Amino acid sequence: MKRGLFVIVVLFLLLAGCAAKDEQTSGAMEEMTESHGHGDVKITKHFDESLTMLTDKNLFSLEMVIPAKQLSMGVNTVEIIVHHASGGDVPQAELTVTPWMPSMGHGVMQKPVVTERGGGLYSVDNVVLSMTGHWQLQVKVAKDDKEDTAVFNFPEVKAMGHEHAMMHAPPPKDLDYATMKMTANNAYNVMYKSIGGQIRINRIHSWELTINDAAGQPVNDAMVTVVGDMPEHGHGLPTQPEITKVGAGGLYRVDGMKFTMPGWWVVTVSIMVDGVHDSVSFNLNIL
Amino acid sequence: MLNFLMRASGAAAATVLLFILFSIVWPGPALSMDQHTWSEQEKAVLRSLSIEALGSLPVDPSNRYSDNPQAAAFGKKLFFEDHFSGNMKVSCATCHRVDYSFTDNLPLSHGMDTTPRRSMPLIGVAYNSWFFWDGRSDSLWSQALGPIENKLEHGISRTMSAYIISKYYRKDYEELFGPLPDFMEENFPQNARPALDDPDALKAWVLMTPEQREVVNRIYVNMGKSIAAFVRTILPQPSAFDRYVEQIHAGETIPSRMVLTNEEVAGLRLFIGKAKCTNCHNGPLFTNSDFHNIGLPQKENVAPDKGRAAAITQVLSNEFNCLGQYSDAHPNDCPELRFIDTSNKKYAGAFKTPTLRNVAERPPYMHAGQFATLREVLEFYRSQAQNPELSHGNLTDKELDQLEAFLHALSSPIASFQAEVQ
Structure with missing residues (x-):
């Protein structure tokens, strides 16, 4: 529960930052147009430090934000914003996220937990990466009768170290110090x-x-x-x-x-x- | 999405507003608290910083002579010996001056020539795990040997050191370490060392027999171990701060009797509280002995100093490290080397947290003397408020005054082997 609360607070801060930026620069949301044979598709980007990806059949564009800046061995959280490839948010989609290690041909037992936050935003908790190395996050989006997938690559997932975990979170009040x-x-x-x-x-x-x-x-x-x-x-x-x-x-x-x-x-x-x-x-x- | 953004920023604004209202209504505990009243947790922190927490000198398992008084007496002579230098004018005491808290007053130390870094303070140095600003040595004795063969510092070789010992200190040496061979040009070159910056000296070293090299190394190591036995004894004595902690724990509360001024106490409160100085300057020597890149200004026209990042392979490959053949330690007694963090990315441009004991007595500051005064140091830290590792709160000018005043309360006379140091 505490963890969920914390994620929401971080999210608010991130989004507030994005909103403030909108006011300053009027139009921080970039829209990149790419040609993919079937016609023009748009990738909408809300955040500077996010990863964007078109799904395989060009049905959706996905924007992934990693609150901890990068994935690391252990339990991770990511945020995914789903847009129609033609623009516009995709609420009430069914999102499935699967961590996969291509070189080892295995995933993990733990299933990531997807929670819809509204406005096309989904947070994905419990993304467990069991070792260091090359990981993929396979994202499947299903909305009405449309279904499409995209694969995000993370070639160098490391153990949590100095360059990781720049969360700067203050300690929660009632920390559990159990041994x-x-x-x-x-x-x-x-x-x-x-x-x-x-x-x-x-x-x-x-x-x-x-x-x-x-x-x-x-x-x-x-x-x-x-x-x-x-x-x-x-x-x-x-x-x-x-x-x-x-x-x-x-x-x-x-x-x-x-x-x-x-x-x-x-x-x-x-x-x-x-x-x-x-x-x-x-x-x-x-x- | 936009809708959501607006809702989110509205909620954030409301949170901020609530916080501001709360701050206005609640004056905070500090204002209503007596100057000399400390919570139990604060008292525990004060005790952890006090010289009482220092404990006895840690055993150096790699140096079996470290607590040998005779070795310390010998090491003291070597420490002040000018002969161990290319111009017969440089000794350890040149850059570690007795009259300057065992450091010097230069931004960059000067032995045979100007070095790239400032001289380190030696006060309480034996409690460290790593030596030099970048920790490229893991013992005091191997540290002591580094400058001797550094061209910019003493600028001589280990064979020359053996010559000097056999000529001037034969009796002292042999009483401790056994017989010395005669050093003559026929049997030992005068300027030989395994140096990558001096091809002639390296060639001379390589042409020596393994037995000859072993003889010279052994003398050189014993010299370092003796110097270390002396330098270990350079220790802080109780400062005004330490006496204040004693008063607090004895229950003294009468303001006129307290050894620290109100301004110094205010500085102490900031030091362990809002300013978060104890994040790195903790323990009785006010250092965590770790390495940090604090974003100091880079010098122009000089290649950036890689600090700890470059030192990791140096200490691991140093023939005089804790796991080497000249160490007296069992491998299990070398935990720092065994568990060394080898991530040179993490330690790029990182330097050791120095002790703050006697800090006010030894300007300038930082590893390359970047700042002339304590005030400049404090101003620098204030300017780094955006750096999460260095967020010292939004300090006011008055609070910087208080912190500066407190730092002066960490000064003390220095104890060392045989009180009359020289």
Whole structure:
């Protein structure tokens, strides 16, 4: 719920910025005309930093905005504005978004959640990218009897790092600082513990993760990644932690954790077992 | 879509209006609060910044002589020795002046010639994980060896260093490290080093036998480890700020007894609050030891300094790093090197957060002396309000005065090995 609220606030800010710009430049909405054999089609663009794409059969034009600037490994949100190729917004369309990794020939278990925001705008949450590399977002638009698809390419999806997550979000008031949580899609239960007691700023230290599946059985052979991020500042850990499988009890050791700023940190643990990917984010307040 | 835009901006405007109304009605806690009253969380932050939180000197596992007083005494002599230079006039103390908080007063330091960066403060340096502005060394002893062979700094070689030690410090050295060979031109070239900027010295180094190189390296390393044993002892003493934190924790509240002025306390409140200085200047040395590109003005007609980005491969390939054969550490004792963040994109133009202890005593500021006064530094940070990493709030002129006053309260005398430093 909180997350949804936050997305809406970000969206408002983005849109307010767009509206303000309209007033200044009267006509920030660019309309590019392209010739595609069947006649002229228009791509309408509301935002400077957005991706635009015509659907395969030239029925729709899509504009994609990524609030976090770029997609990264983990859970992402994108906004898509759907226009008719001839111009005009497309409300009440049925939108399906599928993440796909062309080189590996696989997608992900998690289904993105599409919510219509009105005015041809759709927000797409829970876009899970389970690893780094080349990803595609396949978008299918169905409106009345018309259906068409487009593929957005993201050749270099990286782990959340310095160049990612420039969201500069202030911490929500009632942050959950639990050290044991279920992953986003309830596939795993994850607990973290700092080895050596309380986490101290500017000290390299180690964590111990305990991962169980939903039935409470230890998960001993997962591919685990740990990424630290400071949402208020848009940067990550000053180190590259290493994860070692203990091989029993669902235990994993994370070496090389280090926090160099006080305040709100988010540590995301991504887990992949037999193609099932899920992740969980822990909030920390470093003093 | 347009409809939606208008609705959205209307909602945003209403939110802003509500916020403004709320701000007018609610005076905020700061105004009604006594100058010396701090919340429990603020007190915890004050304690974390206090010299009390510094703890004992961290062990340097890569230098088994680091806490050896005899090595420190030897290192102190080397620190002030002018012979270790191409013109017999440059010592470590040339750019790390005892009378200037162990740094110098130049924008760009000058040894044999002018260097591209400012001299770093040495106060409390042993608590660092990385050394030099870009962290291209991972120990104090390997740091100490860098300038000796730098043409712009001491401008000599490791073989010449071994010559000087065998000639002037044979007894000191042998008592600590065992017998020294005789250094004569027949058996050791005078100017040999594995240098990429001096073909003659490199050729001389390559023509030496592996055994000869090992002998010279060992002496050179012991020299660095001795200098480090001395430099480790250069430590801050309690400042007015530290005494103030003691007062606060002792429950003292009578304004006339407080060691900080009202202006300094106001500056402290900004430092840990609105101005968010503790984002990077945290802990008892007021530094997170990390590297940041803060968008300093670039010098004209000079190639941009890549900072940390260029140093990552340097420290990883340095023969004198924590994992190298001259380190006394077990590989498990080198976590900083092992978990080093190798993203040179992230660290382009990034430099180390310096300590703020004694900062008022050592202008000019920044890695290349870009600013002559603390005021200029504060003005610069204020000008960076749009940079999310550096958003220090909209500071007024008066608030800059207060921050500046507080920074002066971080000065203290410097303790070092044997109080009479020289």
